[in-house]
Amino acid sequence: MKKLLLSSCLFFFLFTISSAQIGITATYASAEAENWEFAFQQEFGSERQLFVNGSRVGLNYWFRLKPIRIEFLPSIEYADYGTWSSFSSPSDRLEYDLTSLGTFLNTRLYLFDFANDCNCPTFSKQNDWFKKGFFVNLAPGVERLRSSIVTKAGEESVTTAEEEWKLSGGVGVGIDFGISDFLTLTPIAGVSYSRDLNGDHLFDTTEPNASNTDLIQYYAGINIGLRFK
Numbered sequence: 001m002k003k004l005l006l007s008s009c010l011f012f013f014l015f016t017i018s019s020a021q022i023g024i025t026a027t028y029a030s031a032e033a034e035n036w037e038f039a040f041q042q043e044f045g046s047e048r049q050l051f052v053n054g055s056r057v058g059l060n061y062w063f064r065l066k067p068i069r070i071e072f073l074p075s076i077e078y079a080d081y082g083t084w085s086s087f088s089s090p091s092d093r094l095e096y097d098l099t100s101l102g103t104f105l106n107t108r109l110y111l112f113d114f115a116n117d118c119n120c121p122t123f124s125k126q127n128d129w130f131k132k133g134f135f136v137n138l139a140p141g142v143e144r145l146r147s148s149i150v151t152k153a154g155e156e157s158v159t160t161a162e163e164e165w166k167l168s169g170g171v172g173v174g175i176d177f178g179i180s181d182f183l184t185l186t187p188i189a190g191v192s193y194s195r196d197l198n199g200d201h202l203f204d205t206t207e208p209n210a211s212n213t214d215l216i217q218y219y220a221g222i223n224i225g226l227r228f229k
Contacts, residue, residue, distance in 0.1 A: 054079055
């Protein structure tokens with residue numbers, strides 16, 4: 001999995017560096033899988049949360065429309081969430097893991113500066129920075145989601161996993177800070193939604209579709225935009 005991600009990111013970087021308008025995103029993330037979390041809490045207690053801590057990284061390529069402020073950042077992104085619960089000893093435990101590898105068409109709408117034709121996103125103008133920098137982001141995409149449970153007993157471990165392709169839809173906000181014509185820093189936050197993930201391999205249940213769940217992913221972090229020309 002990590003080798004596939006590294007190869008994809010390297011290819012994407014080499015392809016886009018010739019056009020030289022790229023971005024790197026790093027965010028803190030959490031995931032909400034309501035039905036899975038209910039089953040998890042039934043077993044380990046209501047104070048425990050599933051997939052609450054995670055991270056998300058991505059690479060994107062930037063281009064825009066003229067003369068209006070709509071910008072596109074198609075991206076490759078990877079997210080990882082994990083939770084574990086110990087039993088009688090630290091070496092005996094269950095590990096729940098959820099990963100996502102997806103591609104998204106991030107579409108930024110600069111609502112307060114929609115009709116302008118400034119040299120964005122790394123504009124050098126000093127006035128009206130909020131008006132020029134604030135945007136709403138729409139992010140339709142497709143993700144390969146892998147959910148797994150690892151049962152560890154001493155040095156032995158057993159992994160049960162399921163992989164699914166899912167469409168997703170996301171929305172977020174951000175604001176550009178043009179440090180120079182080369183560098184733009186963009187704090188971002190958002191949420192994405194996917195439907196009906198299968199969790200039969202994660203939890204024991206005799207009820208049909210009881211372990212299926214919708215998935216909401218939350219994230220907040222920063223995008224570093226680089227323009228080499």
